[in-house]
Amino acid sequence: MLQVQGMLMLNTTVQQYLTSKRLSLLIIPLIALLAVVGGCSDNTQEDNSKQAQIHQKTADSYIKQGQFRAAIIEARNVIKYSPSSSDGYITLAIIYNEIGSSASAIELLAPLAAKNAKAILPLTEAYILSGKYTSAQQLLDTTSDDANANNKEQFAVLQAKIFIAGRQFDQAREALLQVLTTNPNNIDAHLSLARIDLITGDIASAKKSLSQLLVNNGQNSELLHLRAQAAYIENNLDDAERFLTDALSYLPQTDIITPMKTRVLQQLSETLTQQGRTSEAMIYTRLLAEANPEGHQAKQTLNQAMSLYQAGDLDQAEQLLLKLYEQYPNNTVSGMMLGMINYQQGDMTKAGELLEQNIDPEIASSNVISSAAMAQLRLGQSDKAIALLQAALKTQPDDASINAIYGLALLTTNLKDQQGALALQKALALDPKKSQLHSVLARHFIASQKVQQAYAQLTTALGKNPADNEALRVYIDALLSNQSLQQAQQLAETFVENNPANAEGYLQQARVYMASEDLVGAEQSLVKAVAADNNKIQALLGLGQLDFSNQQWQQAAQHFRDVIAIDNSSIIAYKALISSFEARKEGAEIIEELSKTANTDTDTYVLSAVLAEFHARGANAELAEQFIGQALAATSENPYVNATAVSIYRGLSRQLAAADDMTQAKSALLKALNISSDNTSLLTDLVTIEIAAGNYSEALQVTEQIRALVPDSPLADYLKGRVYATQQQWPEAIADLQLAWQIQPNNSIAGALYGALTANDNTDKAQLFVDEWQRLIPQSPNPLIIKATQQQQQGNAIAAIELYEKAIGLSPNNAIALNNLAWLYFENGNSKARELAEKAYQLAPNSAGILDTYGWILVNEGSVAEGIELLQKAVAAADSSGIDVAEIETHLATAMNKQ
Structure with a gap:
């Protein structure tokens, strides 16, 4: 907004804002005064009020003289002596508006506007001066008629300026003419009408009205x-x-x-x-x-950087902008440009930070907003991206790019999101050239089971761009999923005819042949794909897989080698190459060859990780550690390398823990945590190790780390409960487990809580909890098994059998329920006892109780030798696990006597 009538209007405005407030503190009742000053004396408060008035008058005087620096100091003194009054804040904001620091005015007045109507007018002006027309409109919309009663003309002119910014010229003219009807001498309204004429190209009308105004306002x-x-x-x-x-x-x-x-x-x-x-x-x-020498120099530097940026010299532009941003960290333009450069250079972390800090979605360009949102999406910060785009759409609702990225962001989070689909449809309506959006929309419709609408989008995409590879892939995917093989074949043939040099067409054609089990046709298409593009990795992999299926191991291996020659980071190719050698019993040979390559070429870190994974599967921990160590030494950023390393170290840690070597188990786990410090599964393992090692305070500290990472999860409370339960601190364990249960009921928490209640002799509470467990997780067999066990212990076999049968109905492979029901069937002469006992044994062949049940049933059914063998295993298993072995030994002795 352009200031009107120079200093004369400013001075009048200041007086309007401030006159009625000057003596307000002098009439505040004593009690209220004491509450405000927090114990200051009446005289002190009165002195402060007088000082504030003196500084206010001085500030007004300096403003009239154009001495803004001194006026700013005096306005701050008003705030100092009368912080509860709005006078000083409003005066300071008016000065800021006048000298072009409207952002500072907004910062001052935004918190005041809801409490003090006098702040609304200068705040609205500040928003308009900053180009924040949406904020200005929202403020006017929420301002009551009473609040603007004394400034109706000024508010009407401001409303007109918002209309002009939104190119709503008819509404603006109507508002301005209404003002002039009331006050024909309102110069600001006349100037705004002239500005509309200039914007719309009616120069003659603008000149006429301006010349008439100059007669009396020269x-x-x-x-x-x-x-x-x-x-x-x-x-x-x-x-x-x-x-x-x-x-x-x-x-x-x-x-x-x-x-x-x-x-x-x-x-x-x-x-x-x-x-x-x-x-x-x-x-x-x-x-x-x-x-403004510093500002002039900064502007020159910025202009130079912009020229370099536009010329594509990003490195030189970045150097200039870095210096400028260091000197002026609040310079949002240089910050935005740095963010854009980082975005184009692929540094999403820096780009995301700089753009987030320096853009105002209400006034930033769609290009900057789009870049910021894309950076956030690539960093996995979809919530931030969506919030930014929603804010931008309030002021730029018809921007095709913002609508497009907004739709993409929503559908990336949830492919079925209706609002995301609508945003993409709007983007296409605004800019039909964005044909790539049709494929995304098609994926949405497929996920929403609206296949015909998906086909329509893909047909449109290929109609706009007959060489659209993505549209072809999505279309073929959809047709194959729906078994529309003939339609898919026709689509692929048409695409190949229209794009004979496009390898993607032959690749998709091969997929259709494969789905039709036409392996010859698939091979021919893949050969054409390779001929069209020698670097077509997917085609080479496809040929290799075909040869592998046909047991042509050497040809398959050669294709996989061809892929590796193009891309030495192809995990699939390395694994397939190993498999092709193993298929002809030459696995050791290829492992030796690849190991030599990995040991001599540091650039093959993916190969090192593949070899580490291979040796880990073969339980060769030493070689697995060696190769993953090589891979990690070469890179710390490859996702596959890191995931493989975490898996290897975690597996090693669990092996060591099972061997009761907690020191080495912890050491291996910490290597995994060095790679993935926020991995809650690893931290959970660490808690388990610390518990086993008796390091309870350390275990509790780790649970707090987990809480910080997943504050809405029950995991931290559950693990704390386990720590206390191990120490038999039952009240503490119960308290934490109950917290976990309240957050998210699950069987693990329920089992631990039931165990803690039982161990603490809270029998009644334990029984009530089992009922709650069954009610909240009705598909869980566990509460039924607990109740069945109780009935069994009390001699109520019929009730126990019924409950076990219900539990098995919910979980047919529950070894405990199968074993216990088998025993009850055996005791009651049910012929199904052996079948259930055998199934339980197959599920848990090392359980002493299950071995005893199955062995004893076999003995009693005449399979004595087989039963004795199982009973002997049961005794050994009971001894190693600390279970009471007496009953099992009795069964074994009886069986031995039957030989």
Whole structure:
């Protein structure tokens, strides 16, 4: 917004804002006064109020004189002596608006506007000056009629300026004419109408109205500036110079150059340059530079950086912008440009940080917003991206790019999201050239089981771009999923005919042949794909897999080697190559060859990880550690290498823990955590190791790390409960386990909580909890098994059998329920006892109780030798696990006597 009537209007506005508030503190009742000052004496408060009034008057005086620096100091003194009054804040904000620091004015007034109506007008002006028209409109919409009763004309003009910014010219004219009906002399309304004429190209009307206004307002600098703009647009440079010179002469002298003066000087310099009077133009350029030397230098640096950026010299532009950003960390333009450069260079972390810190979605360009959102999406920060785009769409609802990325962000989070699909459809309506969005929409419709709509999108995409590989892939996927083989074959053939040099067409054609079990056709298409693009890795892999299926091991191996020659980071190719050698019993040979390559070429870190995974599967921990160590030494950023390393170290840790070597188990686990420090599964393992090692305080510390990572998960409380339960601190264990249960009921928490309640002799509470467990997790067999066991212990066999049968109905492979039911069947002469006992044994062949049940049933059914063998295993298993072995030994002795 351009300031109106120079300092005269500013001074009037200040008086309107402040007059009614001046003496308010003097009439505050004593009790309220004491509450405000927190114990200050009545005299002290009165002195502060007087001091505030003195500074307010001084600030007003300095403003009239154009001494803004001194006025700012005085306004801050008003705030210092009367912090509960809005006077100082409003005065300071008005100054900020006048000198072009509207962002500072917003920061001051935004918190006040809800409490003090006097802050609304200057805050609205600040929003408009900052280009934040949506915020300005929202503020006006939420302002009551009572709040703007004393400033209706000014609010109406501000509303018109918002309409003008949104190119709603009819509404703007209507609002301004209404103002002029009430007050024909409102110069700001007249100027706004003239501005509409200039924007819409009606220069004659603008000149006419401005010339009429100049008759009685010949010293109004803003009016003269607008008249100069009309002359400049008509290329009447002499008139433009004359009006600008007059405007400059009538502007008041101020100690800080105002935006109005800056505009006049810039326009005057440009006009003189157009006239060929460069030396005169430089006078005004120097005036601007001398008024703000640091700002002038910063602007020159920024312009130089922008030129380099536009020329594609990103490195040089980045160096200039880094220096500028270090000098002026609040310079959002340099921050945004740095973010854009980082984005184009692929550094999403820096780009995301810089763009997030320096963009205002209400006023930033769609290009900057799109880049920021894409950086956040690539960093996995979809919530941030969506929030940014939603804010941007409030001010740019019809921007195709923002709608497109918004839709992509929503569908990336949830492919079935209806709002995301609507955003993409709107983006396509706004810009039909964005044909790649059709494929994304098609994926949405497929996920939503709207296949015909998906086909329509893909047909449109290929109609716009017959060589659209992505649309072809999605279309073939959909047709094959729906067994539409003939339609898929026809689509692939059409694509190949239209794009004979496109390898993707032959590759998709091969997929269709494979689905039709036409291996010859598939091979021919893959050969054509390779011929069309020698680097077509998918085609080579496909040929290798075909040869592998046909047991042509050497040909398959050669294709996989060809892939590796193109891309030595192809995990699939390395694994397939090993498999092709193993198929012909030459696995050791290829492992030796690949090991030599991995040991001599540090660039083959993916191969090292593949070999590490191979040796880990073969239980060769030493070689697995050796190769994964090589891979990690070469890179710390490859996802496959890191995932393999975590898996290997975690597996090793569990092996060592099973061998009761907790020190080495912890050491191996810490290697995994060095790679993935936020991995809650690894941290859970660490808690288990610390418990086993008796390091309870360390275990509790780790649970707090887990809580910080997943604050909404029950995991931390569950693990804390386990720590306390191990120490038999039952009340503490129960408290934490109950917290975990309340957050998210599951069987693991339930089992631990039931065990803690039982161990603490809370029999009644334990029984009530089992009922709750069954109610909240009705598909769980565990509460039924607990109840069945209780009935069995009490001799209620019929009730126990019924409960065990229900548990097996829910979980047919539950070894405990099968074993216990088998025993009850055996005791009751049910012939199904042996079948259930055998199934339980197959599921848990090392369980002493299950071995005893099955062995004893076999003995009693005549399979004595087989039963004795199982009973002997049961005794050994019971001894090693600490189970009471007496009953099993009795069964064994009886069986031995039957031989």
